[in-house]
Amino acid sequence: MTNLETRPSVLLADDDAVFRGVLGRALANRGFEVRAASDGDEACAAAEEDPPELAVVDLRMPGRSGLEVVRHLRALDAQTRVVVLTGYGSIATAVEAMKLGAVNYLAKPADADQVLAALGVTEANGPTAEGETPSLARVEWEHIQRVMQDCGGNVSEAARRLGLHRRSLQRKLGRTPPR
Numbered sequence: 624m625t626n627l628e629t630r631p632s633v634l635l636a637d638d639d640a641v642f643r644g645v646l647g648r649a650l651a652n653r654g655f656e657v658r659a660a661s662d663g664d665e666a667c668a669a670a671e672e673d674p675p676e677l678a679v680v681d682l683r684m685p686g687r688s689g690l691e692v693v694r695h696l697r698a699l700d701a702q703t704r705v706v707v708l709t710g711y712g713s714i715a716t717a718v719e720a721m722k723l724g725a726v727n728y729l730a731k732p733a734d735a736d737q738v739l740a741a742l743g744v745t746e747a748n749g750p751t752a753e754g755e756t757p758s759l760a761r762v763e764w765e766h767i768q769r770v771m772q773d774c775g776g777n778v779s780e781a782a783r784r785l786g787l788h789r790r791s792l793q794r795k796l797g798r799t800p801p802r
Contacts, residue, residue, distance in 0.1 A: 630656040631744075634675035636666035636692055637708065638684045642731070646679070649735035663687025667695045674700035677742050680725075682709035682716060690719055697724035706741045708733055713772055730768045760801035767795060 633655045637643045640661065647657045658675065660666035664686035670678075678696050682689035689707055696703045707720040710731040717728040727741035767785065774780040782792040 630654055631677060632656045632658065632673065632675040634658050634660065634666060634670055634678040634680075634696070636660040636663065636679070636684065636689070637681040638662055639681070646735060646738065650738075653735060653739070661685075663689065663692045666692045670696050670699055670703075675703060677744070678703055678705040679738055679742075680705060680707050682707055682720075683711060690716070690723060693720060693723045693725050704742050704744075706738060708738075711772055714769065730765060758801055764795075764798075764801055767792070771796070 631654075633650050635643055635647050635650070635657055636659075637646075638661055643659050643661070647659050651657045655677070658669050658673075660669050662685040666678075666680065666684075667687060669675075674696070678692075680689045680692045680696075684692075687695070689709070693705050693707060696705055701724070705725045706727045706729060707717075707725045708729050708731055709716065720728050726743065729737060729741050733741075767781070770781045770784055771778075774784065778792055778796070779789055782789040785792060787795075
């Protein structure tokens with residue numbers, strides 16, 4: 624195991640305690656020093672003590688929003704690589720997150736491998752190849768999630784907009800997200 628001083632730091636800000644715990648353990652097992660925050664204010668306070676090299680920020684949290692946290696992190700250290708996670712994805716918030724300096728934007732649920740790929744790193748030891756193309760199944764899943772969000776979670780309306788039968792859409796929604 625690497626020395627704590629040489630381990631890259633990750634700030635994990637998410638109000639979902641279970642998700643935060645699971646993702647935090649997975650990142651720690653991959654060699655990262657993980658600091659967790661349950662809301663936006665706690666995340667900003669932790670970053671002021673010691674700006675992280677990487678950050679995973681939920682869009683909707685109590686206190687400061689994820690976008691405010693991204694703005695704060697980038698103001699503290701422009702080199703911090705930030706990924707925004709959300710269960711409520713929209714193109715507008717993704718664009719805003721990227722304008723504020725986030726390197727990527729992921730829909731929940733996302734696992735540690737997806738988060739690290741979005742940050743551009745594989746393990747605690749370095750970057751991945753830039754520009755990995757997502758699979759067609761992943762792109763389809765992300766599109767369905769965006770349409771579902773635009774429809775306020777209404778499966779019937781989303782199925783109509785996607786040109787799918789309602790039951791076909793329900794089957795696709797019941798599957799785990801592809802990589």
